[in-house]
Amino acid sequence: MQIEFPPLQNDTILRAARGEVTSHVPVWIMRQAGRYLPEYRALRATEEFFTVVRTPELATEITLQPIERFPLDAAIIFSDILVVPQAMGLEVQMIKGRGPVFPEPLAHPDDLKRLVEPDVKKELGYVYDALTLTRKTLNGRVPLIGFCGAPWTLMAYMIEGGGSKTFSKSKSWLFKYPKDSHSLLQAITDVLIDYVIAQVDSGAQLIQVFDSWAGLLSPRAFNEFALPYLKQIATALERERPEVPKTVFAKGAHYALESLSEAGYNVVGLDWTMDPRQARERVQGKVALQGNMDPCMLYAPPEAIRQEVKSILQQFGEGGYIANLGHGMHPDHDPEHARVFIESVHEFSQKEHMSL
Ligand code: 1CP
DSSP, X not given: OOOOXXXXXXXXXXXXXXXXOOSSOOBOOTTOSSTTSXXXXXXXXXXXXXXXXXXXXXXXXXXXXXXXXXXXXXXXXXXXXXXXXXXXXXXXXXXXXTEEEOSSOOOSGGGGGGOOOOOHHHHTHHHHHHHHHHHHHHTTSSOEEEEEEOHHHHHHHHHHSBOOSSOHHHHHHHHHOHHHHHHHHHHHHHHHHHHHHHHHHHTOSEEEEEETTGGGSOHHHIIXXXXXXXXXXXXXXXXXXXXXXXXXXXTTOGGGHHHHTTTTOSEEEOOTTSOHHHHHHHHTTSSEEEEEEOGGGGGSOHHHHHHHXXXXXXXXXXXXXXXXXXXXXXXXXXXXXXXXXXXXXXXXHSGGGTTO
């Protein structure tokens, strides 16, 4: 049964994702809901991270916090990529000052037996409820983005047990146990496909896949262990829910830009290390681009941020462009500097400014 939602009043991000020229460049920020916002910290002072994620009213409230503050062109559902490993049977704790920790990560291929094939409708139902409530509460102001982690990035966390500098345990699996690695990646992909389709059915209007650790792989390893699974997700979404645009953000994967532009996604997200003009040339108009201001630029004075935004907009040029940072907000960023970023994207990209 299809859920009825209020009509959308601002669809610029959806049209830009399809490559169109829009009245202004749409903008959102990765991690726009989070620790740099005092209202987020206030709520987190009394509620555990995963309690917030699992309580639709709280997840909706936090998703809307940056929307209430800033003229953003999209909301992203407050959740985490690690809810999928949780649903597959691994415990994940959020430790203050350290981030996510798996007390019992996958240490050896024998441990794959510990994973369960989840009933995603049941195990991740709280995400769908949060999406539906958020979409209704947004009341058509801006589109709602759903997301998941990419198979390789999730595998890396499941083996590493948390964040890591080198991710050498998970990378060594690829080379020591290639067959088991493929089984794990396929098992994760199967879950993700059901998961993102159900996100669309619950209210997500664009899906972003985060391959945060793609940059750790060699081009050859990426082509064998990351790309085929990213393609499976895009292909399944295109077949099942073609109306919803798809974005892939493979951080650090410079070498893969051409193949990512042919992987079935509408938008490719860029980190700040890539040159916008060269990226445009390399993707040959096959996809829209998203990004890519260095998050550390937000520590600069407002006028420097404005100049950087102007330059980035000029380098990306018109149409098929979604402004964002090259990675997420940092907890010590000043929210007013995020405002300068967002407002100057709008100011400098209004039609009458484009010719200046
Ligand atoms: O203490 C806290 O309040 C937790 C901080 C936090 C937040 C705000 C975590 C823990 N996750 C989130 C929310 C989150 N995570 C969102 C919300 C929506 C938004 O963008 O506003 C999203 C999209 C994510 C996705 C996510 N989680 C990624 C992919 C994006 C990226 O940054 O590369 C990754 C890698 C994670 C894992 C994770 N969850 C949290 C942390 C601190 C981390 C990184 C751990 C590490 O590797 O060091």
